Amino acid sequence: MSKNEFICDCxxxxxxxxxxxxxxxxxxxxxNKLAEFFKLLGDTTRAKILWALDQNEMCVCDIANVLNxxxxxxxxxxxxLRRSNIVKCRKQGKEVYYTLDDDxxxxxxxxxxxxxxx
Amino acid sequence: MSKNEFICDCxxxxxxxxxxxxxxxxxxxxxNKLAEFFKLLGDTTRAKILWALDQNEMCVCDIANVLNxxxxxxxxxxxxLRRSNIVKCRKQGKEVYYTLDDDxxxxxxxxxxxxxxx
DNA sequence: AATATAATTGAATAGATATTCAACTAATGA
DNA sequence: TCATTAGTTGAATATCTATTCAATTATATT
Numbered sequence: 001m002s003k004n005e006f007i008c009d010c011x012x013x014x015x016x017x018x019x020x021x022x023x024x025x026x027x028x029x030x031x032n033k034l035a036e037f038f039k040l041l042g043d044t045t046r047a048k049i050l051w052a053l054d055q056n057e058m059c060v061c062d063i064a065n066v067l068n069x070x071x072x073x074x075x076x077x078x079x080x081l082r083r084s085n086i087v088k089c090r091k092q093g094k095e096v097y098y099t100l101d102d103d104x105x106x107x108x109x110x111x112x113x114x115x116x117x118x
Numbered sequence: 119m120s121k122n123e124f125i126c127d128c129x130x131x132x133x134x135x136x137x138x139x140x141x142x143x144x145x146x147x148x149x150n151k152l153a154e155f156f157k158l159l160g161d162t163t164r165a166k167i168l169w170a171l172d173q174n175e176m177c178v179c180d181i182a183n184v185l186n187x188x189x190x191x192x193x194x195x196x197x198x199l200r201r202s203n204i205v206k207c208r209k210q211g212k213e214v215y216y217t218l219d220d221d222x223x224x225x226x227x228x229x230x231x232x233x234x235x236x
Numbered sequence: 237a238a239t240a241t242a243a244t245t246g247a248a249t250a251g252a253t254a255t256t257c258a259a260c261t262a263a264t265g266a
Numbered sequence: 267t268c269a270t271t272a273g274t275t276g277a278a279t280a281t282c283t284a285t286t287c288a289a290t291t292a293t294a295t296t
Contacts, residue, residue, distance in 0.1 A: 010179045010189050010242075013213065017174050018183045024173060025184070028162075031169070033234045034227065035162040042157030044149050045254080051149070055142060056135050060273060065136045066143070073255050075274055085236070094263045094272045095131065102236075104229045109152065111222045111229070116151045118203070118220075129271085163284075178243060191285050193244055212242045212293045237296100244291075252283075261274075266267100 040084055041108060045069065046077050050105050053087060059095040158202055159226060163187065164195050168223050171205060177213040 041047055045067065052058060052066050064074045078098055081087040088101040159165055163185065170176060170184050182192045196216055199205040206219040 010182055013177055013179045013242090017176060018180050021170055021173050021176075021180075021184050025166070025169070030231075030234070031162050031165050034230045035160050035165045037160075037230050037233055038156050038165070038226075039160030042153050042155075042160040043254080044153040047149050047153045047156070048143070051143070052139055055139050058135060058139075059131055061129065061131045061271095062136050062139075066139050070256075071273065072257080072275090075272095076254075079274075091262095091273095096273060102233060104233045107229050108156075108226060111225050112152045112155050113148075115155055115220060115222045116148070131272090161284080179241095188286075189243070190245090190287080193242095194284075197244075209243095209292095214243060239296080240294085242291100242293080245289085247287090247289105249286080250284090252281100254279100254281080256279080257277090259275085259277105262272085264269100264271080266269085 037084070040081065040086060041105075041112075043077075045073070046081060047109075049074070049077060049081065050086070050100065051109065053098055053100045054106055054109075057097050057099045059097050061095070063098070155202070158199065158204060159223075159230075161195075163191070164199060165227075167192070167195060167199065168204070168218065169227065171216055171218045172224055172227075175215050175217045177215050179213070181216070 041050070048067050049063055052063055058066070060071055060075055060078065063078075064071045067074065078087060078089070082089060082098075086100070086102045086105065087098050089096050089098045091097075159168065166185050167181055170181055176184070178189055178193055178196065181196075182189045185192065196205060196207070200207060200216075204218070204220045204223065205216050207214050207216045209215075
């Protein structure tokens with residue numbers, strides 16, 4: 001009975017590769033953060049918001065009109081993006097203007113589009 | 119009553135920017151595919167699998183051991199990645215070996231990590 | 237032929253999440 | 267001061283999805 005039967009429901013087939021890979025693997029926290037970041041781009045509404053903000057700074061109402069969605073749902077999503085430091089905002093009068101706060105979004109979109117048009 | 123009140127619960131504040139942005143915007147399908155693609159990277163388990171496959175070709179059992187998870191859950195996720203053309207597989211005997219089938223994954227991970235270590 | 241094992245698959249479940257709705261805050265202007 | 271509007275927020279709901287479990291397929295071995 002190999003050691004690994006205790007932690008997995010199968011035997012190790014290529015012990016060396018498994019051990020080597022585990023050794024090189026980034027820690028749990030890195031993968032969690034990485035996945036959380038990609039999850040933010042992995043929603044149609046948020047992808048559109050980010051694309052739009054990459055074109056222009058916009059207030060919530062503008063974004064709602066561009067996406068043809070309610071202010072409330074846009075505001076919820078902006079809150080999510082803001083808390084994750086992907087967008088930032090400034091208040092001017094009654095309006096709140098949002099801009100991208102991440103240099104990588106554009107590059108990520110480009111790579112994503114390359115995959116789509118493989 | 120402005121035209122936009124019919125399609126959105128608020129008035130347009132910057133009509134020009136809104137119109138210009140709508141005009142430039144990629145179509146619905148593009149955003150859906152883009153979001154679906156990022157969603158695939160937006161899960162800790164799948165992110166680990168993709169990272170691991172970027173190191174070595176591996177069989178299902180190996181991946182399950184590296185991630186310390188059941189073969190079944192790994193196989194489900196591999197199926198998802200396979201159907202999205204992000205990984206491909208070859209059968210050899212009883213084992214099925216998986217490899218990356220997308221050149222952009224590595225670049226995406228790098229950009230994602232740059233964001234994390236902002 | 238019979239057994240064992242790698243992998244897949246479908247159904248069920250539990251947890252996550254996007255949108256809606258209603259209530260609220262803050263700023264503007266009459 | 268009162269009414270209006272931009273935006274936020276919390277709760278509720280409906281949908282989605284990751285993992286588990288059990289059953290099944292396919293290959294290899296005795």
